[in-house]
Amino acid sequence: MQGPSSETRENYLRVFIPLCVTNFCLLTAYNNGIYTAYEYGYSHFQNQLFQHRSESNRSQKSLCETNTSSQAYEDEQAVQSVVSRWGLYISLAQGLPLVLSSMMFSSMSDSMGRKPFMFIGAVGIFLKQLLMTLAIVFDWNIYLFVPFTLIEGVCGSWVIELAIAMSVVADITSAGNSRSFNITVLSFVFGIGFSVGTFVSGYIVTLLGYDYSMAASCVVAGIAVVANCSIPESLTTSHRKENKFNFIRNIKDIVNFYAKDDPDSPTSTRLRYVISILAFFFIMMAKLGPFAIEAFYLLDFPYCFTPEKISIFETVKDWTGEIISLLGIKLIQQCMPDELIALIGTASSVAMLILFGIAPSDIYLYIAVAVGCFRMAAIPLLRGIMSKMTPPHKQGVLFGSISVVENICNLTSSVMAGAVYSETVSFYRGTAYLVFGGLMTVAFLLLLVLVRDSRKNQYRDGYKSLQ
CATH class of the missing domain: 1.20.1250.20 (MFS general substrate transporter like domains)
Known part of the structure; x- marks a missing residue:
């Protein structure tokens, strides 16, 4: 692979800084939204199945019963079973389309550029958070969270953001220590965003409620979309692949990698x-x-x-x-x-x-x-x-x-x-x-x-x- 142009290398911070900001915001929004959605789902099903216990189901309190011999404890186990099935549907809605989009978008970015696919991934996360915020505020059907998550999966979610962000770093740096260092920094930014999203979710839910917590995720994801627009395209026209993406050929290459011996690597x-x-x-x-x-x-x-x-x-x-x-x-x-x-x-x-x-x-x-x-x-x-x-x-x-x-x-x-x-x-x-x-x-x-x-x-x- 050819190295980046000297122009891109000299101005790599114009790409790298907004790239870090975008991915920090996206991971923070994504993880805060996930924890908020799961905790909201737990509370929602508890109130829905056992309305007589609604007084104890406020977000400021623990949502469980400690007396194992009580009817309330048996009710909790029923809630656990229902909410975990609901979580299963959400996982399927994200994971099924994500398997395909992750294989397609990364390879397509080699010929069409990185920026369009980073933008698609960021918009997908933003739309999911926005729709979930509206669902909580207006008390929509809890199962609407499933198609909302499907939108995110089709757009590639954080998986595409991570894969293409690493490709961007390779575009703007020369092979060697410079590239390794910048990949390390970007990985650290991802980790910080993930941890911050986990940390703040409980505090916002406890202090303000589920609606404000999900709205905060929506706002942060919106900031990521705006920041994404300011990232210059890192893959120059001269470095793009001439042949277009071929889904079948890509699958064949992956399978052959593990199925056939490689004469080039004795x-x-x-x-x-x-x-x-x-x-x-x-x-x-x-x-x-x-x-x-x-x-x-x-x-x-x-x-x-x-x-x-x-x-x-x-x-x-x-x-x-x-x-x-x-x-x-x-x-x-x-x-x-x-x-x-x-x-x-x-x-x-x-x-x-x-x-x-x-x-x-x-x-x-x-x-x-x-x-x-x-x-x-x-x-x-x-x-x-x-x-x-x-x-x-x-x-x-x-x-x-x-x-x-x-x-x-x-x-x-x-x-x-x-x-x-x-x-x-x-x-x-x-x-x-x-x-x-x-x-x-x-x-x-x-x-x-x-x-x-x-x-x-x-x-x-x-x-x-x-x-």
Whole structure:
């Protein structure tokens, strides 16, 4: 791939700064909206099914019953089952179209430019938040949240924003340390936006209510749309692909990447590719699945978290995982291969999921967060392991295939979480977490095979992980 033009490189801040602002706002709006929608749905179904308890269903209070022998507690389990099914429909509405849009838009941007598809993704998030705000204010049917989310999925949501934003950074920087640094900065901006959205949602809901919280998401998403308009097109006409996007050919390239040997890369093996992508699949399934049910899980007995407490807890959990994993990778790489570090991170994830599943009180949840503080290590390391085995001219196909797997996991894990949780909440609430702990254990076993295989290969000398 040719490097960026000197003009673009000299003025890269004109692109990079509004790019960071746009994505910070979008991730903040998206995550605040998700938590607000789930908490509103929980309260709405509780009031709808058991109107005699409406006095206790204010957003300022915990929405659960602590007396397990009471009728109110049995009512709570019925609410949990209904709301988790509703959440399942929302996950399907986002995930099904997102699998296709994520495969199409990223490749189409190589020939049509980056800006149109970033704009589509931002508008999709804004429209969903706007319609949900109106639904809460005017008390529309709660199931209208499903088609509202469908709009976001068709437009690509945050997945397209992330993929194309990384492409923009590649357009405006030269290959090497400059590009790596700017990708790191952009990734940090995404993480900050995600955490801020999680943190503020509980406070706004507690202080002002669900309508103001969703309206705040709508306003922030609107700011992102405006900021997006100020981002100059980063892909010059001379650097665009002449051939148009071919959906069938793109699918074939992705399948062949794992099905056929590559004569251009004699040091790689199909077995290592397949083991790595399977491990990545199970790790992402176990990582993304709990997100679809965790708000419901924490709101109910025996934890009885308030929306404000959920915000604090989730923020602390995310930040400890990200920071400790990042620092730990840098330190441990001096004495361990990446496969072994990924194995340790996966073991940390298994322990955390099991503790979440069996936790009889909230103190066990805090212990689980501490035990799972290194859980994020495996994901970037697996990307790097596969990238190391891949020649430069096929890096795009590699990361395209990883993106497809990630989107499939986003859809499948959310559906699985909602289905398992809704069917098991009445007799053992932590079953879904134990199921995902089992999936993470499968990834652990696959990484054991990868660790053993890596000891037989010497081509890894000098490898640095892809962050």
